[in-house]
Amino acid sequence: xxxxxxxxxxxxxxxxxxxxxxxxxxxxxxxxxxxxxxxxxxxxxxxxxxxxxxxxxxxxxxxxxxxxxxxxxxxxxxxxxxxxxxxxxxxxxxxxxxxxxxxxxxxxxxxxxxxxxxxxxxxxxxxxxxxxxxxxxxxxxxxxxxxxxxxxxxxxxxxxxxxxxxxxxxxxxxxxxxxxxxxxxxxxxxxxxxxxxxxxxxxxxxxxxxxxxxxxxxxxxxxxxxxxxxxxxxxxxxxxxxxx
Numbered sequence: 001x002x003x004x005x006x007x008x009x010x011x012x013x014x015x016x017x018x019x020x021x022x023x024x025x026x027x028x029x030x031x032x033x034x035x036x037x038x039x040x041x042x043x044x045x046x047x048x049x050x051x052x053x054x055x056x057x058x059x060x061x062x063x064x065x066x067x068x069x070x071x072x073x074x075x076x077x078x079x080x081x082x083x084x085x086x087x088x089x090x091x092x093x094x095x096x097x098x099x100x101x102x103x104x105x106x107x108x109x110x111x112x113x114x115x116x117x118x119x120x121x122x123x124x125x126x127x128x129x130x131x132x133x134x135x136x137x138x139x140x141x142x143x144x145x146x147x148x149x150x151x152x153x154x155x156x157x158x159x160x161x162x163x164x165x166x167x168x169x170x171x172x173x174x175x176x177x178x179x180x181x182x183x184x185x186x187x188x189x190x191x192x193x194x195x196x197x198x199x200x201x202x203x204x205x206x207x208x209x210x211x212x213x214x215x216x217x218x219x220x221x222x223x224x225x226x227x228x229x230x231x232x233x234x235x236x237x238x239x240x241x242x243x244x
Contacts, residue, residue, distance in 0.1 A: 006030040006037075009052050012194055012231065013038045019234045036183050038192075047187030053174045055195050055228070070102070070111050074159040077115045089123055093149075093157035096130075098122065100161045101146035111161075114143045125149070171210040171228065183222070191223040196231045207237065214240045 003011070010030060017023040017040065028040040036049040078086055100118065102111055121140060125133070133147035134140075140147075174193055183189060210228065217226075221242055228238040 009037050012052060012196060013040075013050060013192065015231050015234070016192060016194065016227070016229050019229070019236070031186075034182070034184050036185050036189060039186055048190060049183070049185035049187055050190050050192050051178055051181075051183060051223075052192045052194065053178050055171045055174045055193050069108055070100075070161040071159045073108075073112050073115065074098075074100075074161065077112075077119065078157070081119070085123070089119070090157065092123070092125075092127060095151050095154060096156040097150040097152065097154075097158045097160060098156075099146070099148040099150070100144055100159065102161065103141075103143060103145050106143065114140075117143065122147075171206050172213045175210075175213065175226070178223075179221070188224045189222060191226045192229060193226065194229045194231055203237070210238060214238065217242070219243055 010028070013028060014023065017026070017028065022040060022042070026040055026042045028038050031037060031039050031049070036051040038050040038052065040048045040050060042048070078089060081089065106114070117140060121133075128151075130149050130151050133149060134144075138144070171193065175191070178191055178193075214226065217240060219242060224242050226238075226240040227236055229236050
């Protein structure tokens, strides 16, 4: 059964607090709105409030989900081919990794509908073909922007499917959403922005924009401290502190 919002936030905060050394020398509880999500009380009785927000790139997550669905569709299509065709295809690509990059306007339905054309094109490639499929022109340019065959010591065919995806700025958007709200905290108010195993682009793609945004904050910011925390690696990637 899925955790409630409060229960999930408590798990995230406990993970963060143990990394930061706030636990076990303190306690914490969930708080109702308009108070921040978590109230932490240190052993000396001082309080800190933490508002939590998850950083997640919705575009990338959707693209990754679409890729898994398309990969499953490729395997299902191969399984449903007439036996002689399926056997011939599996033999030709028995040690192949087939990388397919779909055009960015391809919905899940259009991808599935395009599979017969893709499989027909792959099936007539020279035996043992490796490398870029469209070196001599791309007859499937309305479907695929790129296709590559790799060979290795593994059981193929393996389908890897991706699409061209615009990279959003999930960290800045997440923080801006919290800046617009107002809270009634007990003690110092902090913001904990966390990554909880959700798919993200590499740090150098999004951290630079985040740092630029943090650089625009000043003494008017309602949060005394901002933490960017990665649950998967138990690391604080960035911190910001309001000037006195």
